[in-house]
């Protein structure tokens with residue numbers, strides 16, 4: 001067995017700016033590498049990231065070294081294993097069922113998209129991050145979770161604060177104080193919504209949980225709704241912007257998508273190209289090995305699904321956005337017991353609703369200057385802006 005190598009050169013700033021060239025090198029030279037700046041063992045090959053997520057008995061989600069517990073004031077379902085995790089996951093599951101998506105959520109999301117797309121000004125240049133992607137993702141999520149009284153701005157602010165708190169690896173107290181204030185606001189909103197839903201149930205996640213025959217503690221219900229606020233808003237938002245960027249910078253593909261309504265392919269390729277959740281952590285619970293390298297118990301491995309989605313073992317020309325490429329399973333929604341619960345909703349919101357409506361109203365939309373678009377992020381990644389000309 002070989003010894004684990006530590007890298008002291010890769011900085012978090014470089015990863016935030018553009019991690020893809022770094023991961024390309026690591027896949028070729030050090031697919032299992034301890035990276036000092038993040039204090040984790042990075043796994044960059046698709047076979048390894050999948051292996052870790054598929055073996056929770058060796059790689060636990062219950063990692064005490066993350067700031068998540070402090071940020072969320074609780075241990076959410078994302079950091080639990082086994083039966084305890086499954087009980088909490090199943091408590092929310094009815095909200096995400098195929099039947100509810102089709103009969104309940106799609107008509108609601110269709111109406112939200114109609115209103116939002118109609119309100120965009122024709123003939124003007126507009127940044128679609130604040131004008132559409134952010135508020136659309138926020139409003140769809142507030143309905144799905146059962147907290148429609150929360151405004152688009154509140155949902156976006158809470159989500160960002162929770163993400164910042166969960167990524168507060170320096171344990172900066174000021175950031176956690178911001179989380180605490182947001183928790184007070186979210187708790188008030190959720191408790192009021194819960195009372196209404198007990199009297200008048202609906203298919204939302206909060207309603208499923210508070211009206212269950214064997215309900216979780218209210219504090220745990222709140223925490224798991226909050227993990228969905230932190231993890232269900234920025235991903236569809238970032239996926240939308242990435243896909244639009246991919247289409248608008250590849251006109252022949254945009255034409256193909258419009259001609260053949262290939263919005264599902266545009267979605268799958270977008271989340272593969274720039275995975276909205278780039279990395280996840282797991283705690284090593286037994287001495288083990290990966291690729292002949294010893295991984296001691298107590299270490300934290302980081303599965304880089306962004307890198308798995310660009311692995312040359314699977315993908316040809318992985319750095320290009322190509323909606324016509326051969327289909328292979330990608331890992332942008334994870335693997336194993338924590339596989340994303342919102343995948344189908346996210347795909348349908350973006351591919352079946354938003355993209356067709358947007359290109360129907362603005363068939364000649366352009367991105368006048370692709371160079372101004374800035375992609376950022378290490379744990380989560382997406383475009384910070386997308387100024388398009390609406391025509």
Ligand code: HEM
Pocket residue numbers: 053077078079089227228229231232233235236239271275276277280281305331332333334335337338339340341342343345346
């Ligand atoms: C393009 C959109 C989305 C992407 C790329 C995405 C990605 C992911 C990934 C990678 C994970 C697994 C994390 C891990 O293994 O540690 C995850 C989990 C999760 N996602 Fe998503 N997600 C998206 C949209 C959504 C939406 C709209 C919701 C709705 C609330 C949602 C709810 C969840 C939940 C609850 C979990 C945790 C499941 C568990 O721990 O059992 N996601 N997501």
